[in-house]
Ligand SMILES: C[C@](O)(CO)[C@H](O)COP(=O)(O)OP(=O)(O)OC[C@H]1O[C@@H](n2ccc(N)nc2=O)[C@H](O)[C@@H]1O
């Protein structure tokens with residue numbers, strides 16, 4: 001029996017564009033976006049326990065264990081397991097090597113939770129389908145379904161409606177401007193525009209095939225609000241803009257720019273002012289955990 005799954009990646013995402021096209025009566029915003037996975041990852045390690053407990057074994061500064069999306073997601077899966085199988089789960093230890101910044105717009109918390117759901121579903125032999133895991137995760141974080149979907153996607157609604165789309169095969173330079181942006185503050189701003197005209201998946205694909213891979217399509221409607229509230233985001237957009245189309249991801253704070261090669265990415269990263277953290281990342285067509293789980297890269 002498999003008792004451990006170590007080195008399970010939880011990759012970041014970039015929103016290649018992000019349009020706010022409306023607002024639901026409950027206050028949530030209707031979005032359109034292309035979500036792109038990149039090869040910058042938190043790393044999670046899972047070991048079965050025998051006492052039914054779900055335990056985070058590493059400290060995550062600023063995130064108490066009870067509030068951690070990983071722990072909350074695993075509790076939901078444990079409840080579902082009990083309903084289906086009429087008995088409690090064996091339990092699990094989770095360790096996290098966290099490198100993705102919080103409030104960075106990279107979806108780190110959601111990605112951690114998605115990786116935990118996929119890994120524990122396998123370790124516990126819970127038997128949920130990907131669609132069932134997505135539905136379980138959505139109330140915890142709007143981006144969790146995307147990470148379980150696990151490939152470049154045209155996303156609509158509040159994050160639950162996804163279609164696969166061919167994304168660019170390129171490198172990115174990403175700047176962390178050193179501020180944490182609270183998502184609710186951006187969506188709640190009075191000056192947020194909520195009426196961008198809807199686009200279609202074909203509009204995006206046509207733009208890509210017109211050799212426009214390096215990021216001209218659409219815009220990020222959350223960016224205008226974030227740069228007003230967080231000056232370091234504005235400074236990063238302006239600085240990176242001299243190397244290409246610089247844009248914020250999600251509700252910020254990170255800013256990215258597509259470049260044509262790894263060496264170009266290295267060149268730009270080397271020039272980034274010391275006040276900011278910056279790194280290169282490659283676009284991923286598929287979630288790296290999917291093949292690891294299929295190939296059973298586990299400790300028995
Ligand atoms: C904007 C994105 O970064 C795009 O990837 C995400 O959809 C945000 O996802 P997230 O950080 O996981 O945010 P959630 O925890 O789901 O939502 C935080 C808060 O943002 C607002 N919110 C979020 C998503 C959405 N479609 N409309 C909203 O109005 C709501 O006030 C919500 O309470």
Ligand SMILES: Nc1ncnc2c1ncn2[C@@H]1O[C@H](COP(=O)(O)OP(=O)(O)OP(=O)(O)O)[C@@H](O)[C@H]1O
Nearest residue numbers: 067068069102103104105106107108109110112250
């Ligand atoms: N495992 C976790 N990792 C990161 N943040 C977590 C985790 N669990 C709970 N959180 C909470 O979720 C908040 C958002 O973190 P996250 O890393 O998902 O932000 P983000 O990159 O801005 O996400 P998004 O792109 O979805 O807006 C954090 O400020 C933190 O309080």
